[in-house]
Amino acid sequence: xxxxxxxxxxxxxxxxxxxxxxxxxxxxxxxxxxxxxxxxxxxxxxxxxxxxxxxxxxxxxxxxxxxxxxxxxxxxxxxxxxxxxxxxxxxxxxxxxxxxxxxxxxxxxxxxxxxxxxxxxxxxxxxxxxxxxxxxxxxxxxxxxxxxxxxxxxxxxxxxxxxxxxxxxxxxxxxxxxxxxxxxxxxxxxxxxxxxxxxxxxxxxxxxxxxxxxxxxxxxxxxxxxxxxxxxxxxxxxxxxxxxxxxxxxxxxxxxxxxxxxxxxxxxxxxxxxxxxxxxxxxxxxxxxxxxxxxxxxxxxxxxxxxxxxxxxxx
Numbered sequence: 001x002x003x004x005x006x007x008x009x010x011x012x013x014x015x016x017x018x019x020x021x022x023x024x025x026x027x028x029x030x031x032x033x034x035x036x037x038x039x040x041x042x043x044x045x046x047x048x049x050x051x052x053x054x055x056x057x058x059x060x061x062x063x064x065x066x067x068x069x070x071x072x073x074x075x076x077x078x079x080x081x082x083x084x085x086x087x088x089x090x091x092x093x094x095x096x097x098x099x100x101x102x103x104x105x106x107x108x109x110x111x112x113x114x115x116x117x118x119x120x121x122x123x124x125x126x127x128x129x130x131x132x133x134x135x136x137x138x139x140x141x142x143x144x145x146x147x148x149x150x151x152x153x154x155x156x157x158x159x160x161x162x163x164x165x166x167x168x169x170x171x172x173x174x175x176x177x178x179x180x181x182x183x184x185x186x187x188x189x190x191x192x193x194x195x196x197x198x199x200x201x202x203x204x205x206x207x208x209x210x211x212x213x214x215x216x217x218x219x220x221x222x223x224x225x226x227x228x229x230x231x232x233x234x235x236x237x238x239x240x241x242x243x244x245x246x247x248x249x250x251x252x253x254x255x256x257x258x259x260x261x262x263x264x265x266x267x268x269x270x271x272x273x274x275x276x277x278x279x280x281x282x283x284x285x286x287x288x289x290x291x292x293x294x295x296x297x298x299x300x301x302x303x304x305x306x307x308x309x310x311x312x313x314x315x
Contacts, residue, residue, distance in 0.1 A: 083101070162196075186207045
């Protein structure tokens with residue numbers, strides 16, 4: 001989407017620059033009318049052209065400015081909220097995280113523009129390749145923070161998903177030993193601080209929200225929304241349903257832990273089955289040629305020596 005917006009902005013900018021050089025036909029007709037009526041025709045034409053250029057410049061700033069700001073900075077409240085949510089999902093909940101992220105996009109866009117321009121000028125490229133390289137460098141600088149944020153979100157979600165089974169086991173033990181669910185969540189969050197840091201932080205945030213007066217169901221839903229992990233969202237739904245219908249929380253947690261452990265086992269088996277297929281390409285490209293050289297190399301060398309020592313064989 002960023003590259004599409006950059007392409008549209010580039011086309012609009014070029015069109016507006018060309019439009020600014022060419023005065024409008026209505027202005028030319030007005031100049032002809034004034035010339036026929038008498039007056040300083042040359043000054044009027046120059047003045048009309050200057051007004052046309054100023055009008056085109058204002059039009060360029062008016063329309064290209066919001067498009068450029070949309071690439072660098074979210075313009076609507078919904079986009080800003082989505083960006084804050086993505087940063088929170090990646091683990092960056094500080095108030096200045098959004099400012100740093102948008103500043104990094106601007107900085108990398110400028111760095112990409114300068115590097116592409118210097119490389120193009122030093123390479124002696126023409127105008128069109130130079131403009132294309134500059135646009136590509138600027139777009140790459142704009143997209144790199146988004147790519148990094150996507151990778152950070154995926155990494156943190158995988159860490160939370162990996163630690164959820166251990167957390168469920170401790171929750172089951174805590175609840176079955178007599179602790180209430182809030183106390184169990186607090187205790188598990190403290191115990192997991194050194195092993196699964198991300199999930200421990202989310203649990204402690206949820207407990208803090210509950211202590212500040214937010215209903216426990218809403219606090220758990222906020223945790224599931226922040227992490228955006230399907231297994232955690234399923235766990236929260238199960239806890240809310242168990243509280244709603246009055247069933248045993250400990251039994252529901254144990255069933256959820258068994259289900260999650262089964263899913264992890266199946267995912268491990270799936271990855272193991274994919275290993276043979278993924279190894280085919282390295283085997284064909286790297287290992288089989290090396291084995292062929294090791295096995296067939298000595299025989300090939302002996303054949304070459306035999307042909308050199310007995311030219312009649314080569315004939």
